[in-house]
Amino acid sequence: xxxxxxxxxxxxxxxxxxxxxxxxxxxxxxxxxxxxxxxxxxxxxxxxxxxxxxxxxxxxxxxxxxxxxxxxxxxxxxxxxxxxxxxxxxxxxxxxxxxxxxxxxxxxxxxxxxxxxxxxxxxxxxxxxxxxxxxxxxxxxxxxxxxxxxxxxxxxxxxxxxxxxxxxxxxxxxxxxxxxxxxxxxxxxxxxxxxx
Numbered sequence: 535x536x537x538x539x540x541x542x543x544x545x546x547x548x549x550x551x552x553x554x555x556x557x558x559x560x561x562x563x564x565x566x567x568x569x570x571x572x573x574x575x576x577x578x579x580x581x582x583x584x585x586x587x588x589x590x591x592x593x594x595x596x597x598x599x600x601x602x603x604x605x606x607x608x609x610x611x612x613x614x615x616x617x618x619x620x621x622x623x624x625x626x627x628x629x630x631x632x633x634x635x636x637x638x639x640x641x642x643x644x645x646x647x648x649x650x651x652x653x654x655x656x657x658x659x660x661x662x663x664x665x666x667x668x669x670x671x672x673x674x675x676x677x678x679x680x681x682x683x684x685x686x687x688x689x690x691x692x693x694x695x696x697x698x699x700x701x702x703x704x705x706x707x708x709x710x711x712x713x714x715x716x717x718x719x720x721x722x723x724x725x726x727x728x729x730x
Contacts, residue, residue, distance in 0.1 A: 549606035569643040586626030594696040609657030625649035628711035648704030652712035
């Protein structure tokens with residue numbers, strides 16, 4: 535029987551913690567946790583993080599929760615739990631700070647999809663470092679999707695389900711934030727290879 539310490543060390547447990555955080559925040563009024571540009575400018579800095587785990591409705595929560603579960607199965611084994619937590623916190627904050635710095639017209643934002651786009655890109659990069667064709671395809675697919683969204687936006691069917699405009703700029707910011715840290719994953723691979 536595995537020890538509790540061993541269970542807590544599993545990357546899948548880390549993904550579960552994020553799912554629980556998302557579910558708990560769903561019980562809190564949106565006005566307390568969402569990214570509201572004016573409130574952030576007045577010093578409510580927790581919103582830069584909490585907006586990443588808040589959602590507009592059950593469908594939005596379901597989409598991002600399902601994506602997190604899929605990512606756990608696709609790439610969960612690449613990350614130690616602490617590494618995953620730090621990576622997701624970095625991506626969530628990078629998206630919110632990016633919205634604040636570069637998108638002054640975005641006054642309200644909630645959701646994890648920007649950070650998830652970054653996480654997919656990092657996982658695909660690691661796959662490609664292992665010479666997996668699916669890594670190259672997924673990496674290219676994410677880049678193409680985000681570029682497409684910048685010109686033509688998201689589908690109206692998704693927007694009607696989540697009851698909000700899809701903040702495609704958050705997807706771009708998540709990808710840019712991931713690209714910034716990709717050299718660290720290349721460096722980690724090189725360091726491990728020379729230590730073997």
